[in-house]
Amino acid sequence: MTTLRVRPTDSRTDRPSADPSARRAPHRPAGATRDIEALLAEWAPVLAAIGEGALQREVDGVLPTEAVALLKREGFGALRVPASHGGGGLDLVAMAGLWIELAAVDANLPQAFRGHFALVEDRLWHHARTSDQRVWFDRFVRGEMVGNAWSEVGSDIDLPRTVLRRRADGSWRLDGTKYYTTGSIYAEWADVHARIVEPGHPDEVEEATAIAMVDLRDPGARVSDDWNGFGQKGTGSGTATFDDIAVPADHVLPFEERFPYQTAFYQLNLLATLTGIAKAALADVVEAVQKRTRNFSHANAPRVRDDAQVLARVGEIAASVYAAEAATLRVAASIQAVADAALSDADEIARLVEVSEIESSTAQVVVSELVLRATSDIFDALGASATARPLALDRHWRNARTVASHNPRILKARVVGAHAVNGTPPPYAWSIGGTRRRQDWAEGTPPPAGATAG
Numbered sequence: 518m519t520t521l522r523v524r525p526t527d528s529r530t531d532r533p534s535a536d537p538s539a540r541r542a543p544h545r546p547a548g549a550t551r552d553i554e555a556l557l558a559e560w561a562p563v564l565a566a567i568g569e570g571a572l573q574r575e576v577d578g579v580l581p582t583e584a585v586a587l588l589k590r591e592g593f594g595a596l597r598v599p600a601s602h603g604g605g606g607l608d609l610v611a612m613a614g615l616w617i618e619l620a621a622v623d624a625n626l627p628q629a630f631r632g633h634f635a636l637v638e639d640r641l642w643h644h645a646r647t648s649d650q651r652v653w654f655d656r657f658v659r660g661e662m663v664g665n666a667w668s669e670v671g672s673d674i675d676l677p678r679t680v681l682r683r684r685a686d687g688s689w690r691l692d693g694t695k696y697y698t699t700g701s702i703y704a705e706w707a708d709v710h711a712r713i714v715e716p717g718h719p720d721e722v723e724e725a726t727a728i729a730m731v732d733l734r735d736p737g738a739r740v741s742d743d744w745n746g747f748g749q750k751g752t753g754s755g756t757a758t759f760d761d762i763a764v765p766a767d768h769v770l771p772f773e774e775r776f777p778y779q780t781a782f783y784q785l786n787l788l789a790t791l792t793g794i795a796k797a798a799l800a801d802v803v804e805a806v807q808k809r810t811r812n813f814s815h816a817n818a819p820r821v822r823d824d825a826q827v828l829a830r831v832g833e834i835a836a837s838v839y840a841a842e843a844a845t846l847r848v849a850a851s852i853q854a855v856a857d858a859a860l861s862d863a864d865e866i867a868r869l870v871e872v873s874e875i876e877s878s879t880a881q882v883v884v885s886e887l888v889l890r891a892t893s894d895i896f897d898a899l900g901a902s903a904t905a906r907p908l909a910l911d912r913h914w915r916n917a918r919t920v921a922s923h924n925p926r927i928l929k930a931r932v933v934g935a936h937a938v939n940g941t942p943p944p945y946a947w948s949i950g951g952t953r954r955r956q957d958w959a960e961g962t963p964p965p966a967g968a969t970a971g
Contacts, residue, residue: 553614556607560615563591568622574751575912580742581625581751585703589660594630597637599644602651603658609856613789613849617842620793621800624916625751627793629700631786632665635779636708636730638856642776645859656706664701664733664740666757667710669694679711679759681729681769689769691729691762702740702753707731709759710772728775730768737762748912748919777870778855780945781877783924785848788877788884790920792841795888798913799838802831802895805903813900830898837887844880851876874943875936878929885921892917 557564567584574581588594597612598604607615612634616627637657644650669677679693691711701707709729731738737760744754776782809821817824851873858869892914896903903910935941 553611556611556615557618563587564618564622567626571623572909575909576907578750580702580753581623582703584623584626585629588626589662592658592660594633594637594660594662595657597634597641598654598657602654604654609785609849609853610846613785613845616786616789617793617796617845620790621796623751624790624794624797625749627786627790628749628920629703629752630662631783632700632708633663633704634786635665635782636663638782639776641856642859661706662700662704663706663708664698664704666695666698666701666707668697670696677710677712677726679709680714681711681727681764682714687766689729689764689766691731691759691764693759695757697754698740698757699752699754701733701757702742702755704733707733707738707757726772728770728772729764731759731762731764735762746919748915777866777945778852778873781848781852781873784877784881785845785852787920787923788845788848788880791884791888791917792838792845794913794917794920795838795841795891798892798895799834801910802834802898805899806831809899811902827898830894834891834894837891841884841887844884848873848876848880870945871942874945875933878932878943881924881926881929882933885926888917889914889921
């Protein structure tokens with residue numbers, strides 16, 4: 518197995534010649550800052566090292582295990598941890614900017630860390646509200662990673678089959694199976710959404726849920742790489758099984774105490790991933806057009822790179838990237854405003870959360886459309902030869918289509934419209950699962966209210 522290493526440079530701000538960001542457009546979108554530029558310069562060697570093998574990993578279907586290990590060693594997972602606790606102290610605008618560039622070199626990686634950064638954000642929120650989280654900060658700084666383990670197959674909405682049962686010593690026992698456990702195959706910990714059951718309760722059914730922070734090094738935890746989607750195949754979004762896992766009492770948290778802007782935060786990560794995919798597609802189409810010598814007899818110019826229609830298509834793709842990046846960074850700023858208001862009164866926090874939710878939903882509608890179109894339109898500029906499998910240019914569309922299928926964008930336009938017209942609050946947290954029959958609802962069983970984010 519090859520170990521990825523950062524190429525030595527004279528300083529952390531020197532960019533090696535293989536730096537994939539060297540082909541970035543000369544103008545950055547509104548919202549970009551010098552802090553982002555300095556951050557990207559610092560991380561350029563790491564991004565270059567990861568990018569060198571990304572295409573081959575995609576073609577071969579190999580997990581980016583060494584790339585994740587490199588990111589851990591370089592402190593990627595601790596970039597949001599306060600500098601006073603050994604982390605990078607980044608704000609979310611800078612963090613989103615780095616996610617975008619990371620997705621441009623390997624689209625799997627920001628999403629693989631999605632659950633990790635969500636738990637980091639949750640710990641940051643509680644730390645800001647005077648609950649000491651130094652234990653977790655130390656873990657993040659050491660390079661320990663958290664994976665996601667929320668979704669299930671076959672469960673009802675808001676009623677996970679994965680259960681927590683209290684033990685006599687006050688600790689908990691976790692049992693169950695999760696799917697779409699993004700990032701967990703690389704992680705030391707899993708962020709698990711589970712149902713609490715109490716012995717003696719009828720059928721042991723209790724609809725209270727909690728977050729269990731589970732040590733994946735426990736022998737009862739097993740994570741499989743059985744995700745079979747056609748895109749984002751390296752995110753490690755397979756199955757995790759938990760068999761009689763001991764969870765300390767202080768690692769089980771009431772769900773209602775989760776950081777309040779989590780849905781917008783999760784979507785921000787996907788927006789950054791989509792934008793990075795589009796940037797990679799743009800870089801590939803620009804390079805291919807520049808090098809292309811084959812042309813059609815009825816083209817507009819002898820050289821493809823001079824063809825007005827081809828140039829217009831590339832320009833449209835570049836404009837899509839520009840707009841997607843600007844929208845993503847604006848969403849990041851709106852979420853940072855909530856994070857900064859941790860000690861504000863409840864009404865102010867609620868107002869800021871609503872703003873961030875509407876911002877993220879609005880961006881999801883437009884960014885998904887822009888990126889899906891851009892990753893398809895690259896083939897208009899390149900012709901049928903661009904569909905050759907070794908080039909794997911289809912990966913951009915497959916990956917974008919997979920990311921855009923999350924948290925369905927077809928529902929988000931309605932959420933935005935209802936808010937604009939009627940002031941209807943957005944759904945702050947929700948889940949996916951089997952729905953109860955309308956007959957059950959008519960008999961007095963309430964419809965699911967939506968309690969978890971995915």
